[in-house]
Amino acid sequence: MTIQPKPAEHWMRLALNQARAAARMDEVPVGAVVVHQGQVIGRGHNRRETRQDVTLHAEMVAIRQACHHLGSWRLDQCDLYVTLEPCVMCAGAIVQSRIRTLVYGSRDPKAGACGSVVNVPDLPLHHVVQVESGVLSEESSALLKQFFQKRRRLDKQAGTRSSRHQQAVQQAGSTEAEKKPDPFAD
Numbered sequence: 696m697t698i699q700p701k702p703a704e705h706w707m708r709l710a711l712n713q714a715r716a717a718a719r720m721d722e723v724p725v726g727a728v729v730v731h732q733g734q735v736i737g738r739g740h741n742r743r744e745t746r747q748d749v750t751l752h753a754e755m756v757a758i759r760q761a762c763h764h765l766g767s768w769r770l771d772q773c774d775l776y777v778t779l780e781p782c783v784m785c786a787g788a789i790v791q792s793r794i795r796t797l798v799y800g801s802r803d804p805k806a807g808a809c810g811s812v813v814n815v816p817d818l819p820l821h822h823v824v825q826v827e828s829g830v831l832s833e834e835s836s837a838l839l840k841q842f843f844q845k846r847r848r849l850d851k852q853a854g855t856r857s858s859r860h861q862q863a864v865q866q867a868g869s870t871e872a873e874k875k876p877d878p879f880a881d
C-alpha cells in the first residue's frame with residue numbers, strides 16, 4: 696500500500712492553526728510543524744512573551760518536540776513547515792538539526808534569514824536544506840497584519856502592552872489553550 700504524500704498546503708494549514716493559537720495569547724502569530732513520514736511529530740508557536748524566553752520561537756518549539764519524539768537531534772527525514780520566514784536563530788537550528796526541507800509561508804523583509812535579509816540555508820555549511828517559500832503566504836500575512844493592527848488599536852486605548860498581555864494569558868487559562876475564543880475579538 697502506498698501512502699499518498701499530503702500537499703504542502705495541508706501541513707501549512709496546521710502551522711497556521713498554531714499561529715492562531717499564538718495570537719490568542721497575545722504572541723506574534725507564527726506557527727510551525729515538523730513532519731516525519733506523513734505525521735506531525737513536533738508543533739509549536741511563538742511563546743517568547745508568555746515565557747519571557749527569547750529562544751521560544753515557533754520553529755524552536757517544534758524542533759525540540761520532534762527531537763524528543765524521535766529521541767534524536769538528527770531530523771534528516773523531517774520537513775519543517777512554518778508560517779513566516781525563519782530568523783537567524785531558527786535558520787541556524789534548522790541547519791543544525793539537518794532538517795530535509797524547509798517550507799515557509801510569507802517572507803520577513805525585516806528579519807528573514809532564508810533569503811530576505813540573509814540566506815543561511817545558502818551558506819557553504821555541512822548540511823543543505825531544501826527551501827520552498829510562498830505556501831499560503833497570504834493567510835500568514837493576513838494573520839500578522841490583523842495582529843499588529845489590533846495591537847496598535849489596543850495600545851491606543853487604555854492598557855499598556857504588558858497589562859494587556861497578562862489579561863490575555865489569564866483569559867486563555869493556560870499556555871496550551873488552543874480552542875479558547877480570542878479574548879480580543881470584537
Ligand code: ZN
Pocket residue numbers: 752753754781782783784785786
Ligand atoms: Zn526564529
